[in-house]
Amino acid sequence: MFRVYEASGRLDKRQISYRGNNVFEPIEDVQATLFTPDICKKRLQDIIFSEHFRHLHIIDNLVFLATVEYFSSIGAQWCNLPLTTLMISSPGEVYQGKILDYNTDSLPIQIDWFDLNRKVFLSESSQFYLELRLLQENVEMVFSIYNSFRKEKADFSHLSEFQHIEFEGKIGYEENIKIAFDILKFITNKIISSAPKSLKYFLSEDEVEMLSTTFEYRNLARISFKEALHALYVDTSDERYKKFSLEHFGAWEEVRLTQIFNAHIILEEFPLLQTSFYHNELRKDEHGIPLSESADLILMGFREVIGSGVRIQNYEALLEKASIFNLPKDDYYPYLEMRKLNPYQKTSGFGLGWQRYTQWLLKLPYIWDAVHIPRGHILPAP
Incomplete structure (x- = not known):
């Protein structure tokens, strides 16, 4: 099977090993390698002289062209959107305080915006602004291809700045999942035939x-x-998996699940309050815990590449979620108020991590090898 990684071990002796490709030898513990300044210093020479980056350039161009071609074929329209924002799509760690026990949101990057004495962020998703575009008459589906920023250290599968392919449409949950899976198939087949x-x-x-x-x-x-x-739990006998929580669910678990099921995974029905605040509630489980109407797509032998979901339609429900997450209502006013407008329809969408996909496609050990100029937590260079 087409696998980049293997997850092995039990309890505290776990590791993710890299299987290798034509360029890179297998690596016993890929998580042990750190993103360092030396990687960036060497990159200038690599871009000029390395065959790796010449071929990556060709692949990247095809990812872009195939994305536009696919979305155009289903009637989705491209949007020009801002990179600075007061509204972040994963605000839990910034605003929630001690209200929630656990949340998977990552920190956004805050910037100084002229002499304003308030929080302004670099966008870590274009989703809110894609939703706003759908308020226009006869605009049914939209997409964007933009940089996203997250204040988390670079590691083997994370960058602090990456390219995001995002989609939003006046469609339901199942159609959204189908489009997410189909675009991966379309891009992959385009690269196979063209490069x-x-x-x-x-x-x-x-x-x-x-x-x-x-x-x-x-x-x-x-x-x-x-x-x-x-x-x-059946696979590992680890008692932590008896707790219905994302707290102990990460890279090792994602890779391991694809081994257990020997397939790509659509993972759905997460604990609602441990996901982004805008996700719609699907239902409550037998214990009364609300479940999200959202899904992640985990590629075989790899990690999550797409996060998707249905957005909350009801104004009162969204306002309640905003209160739970302790969001500043002035900043999120446009997102809340759009629910009151007559043209508003419930939407669904997803975000596809460009470099994550390329890393999987080319079976690369580290995500910084899937981009010409990587950005992590060290001084940006070159």
Whole structure:
């Protein structure tokens, strides 16, 4: 099977190993490698002289062209959007204080905006502004391809600045998931047909052949988060997975789940208050815990590449969630008020991490090898 990583070990002796490709040898513990200034210092020479980055350039261009072609084919329109914002889509760690026990939100990057003495952020998602565009008459589906910023240290699968392919439409949950899965298939097939030489620089003939069929629906498993935790508990006997929480769910668990099910994973029905505040409530479980109408797509032998979901439509419900997350209502006023407008319809959408996808596609050990000029927590260079 087409796998980048293997998750092995039990309890506190766990590791994620890298399987290797035509360029990189296998690595026993990929998480042990740190993003350092030396990587950035060497990058200037690499861009000029390395065959790796010449082929990556070709692949990147095709990701862009295929994305635009696919979205155009389904009637989605591109949007020009801001990179600075008062509204961040994952505000939990900034505003929630001690209200929630656990939340997976990451910190945004705050900037000085002229002489304003208030929080202004670099966008970590274009979603809010895509939703605003859908208020226009006859605009049914939109997308953007932009940089996103998150104040988290770079590691083997995270960058502090990355490219985000985002989609929003006046569609339901199931159609949204189908579009998310289909765009991955479309981009992959476009690269296979248009850049076989660049693919085969990184991958074997057999691996390219696996790619050509990997996005058939027989290779996709859909499971609830509760089912995922149970599968992990059966697999590891780790008592932590008996707790219905995202607290102990990370890279190792994502990779391991794809091994258990031998498939790409659509993971859904998360604890609502541990996801982004705008996710709609699907239902309550048997214990009265609200579950989110959202899903992550985890690629086989890899990590989450797409996060998706249905947005809250009801004004009062969204206002209540904003209060739970302790959001400043003046900043989020436009997002709240749009629910009161007559043209407003419930929307669904997703965000696709460009470099995550490229890292998986080319079976690269580190995400900083999936971008020409990586940005992490060290001094930006070159």
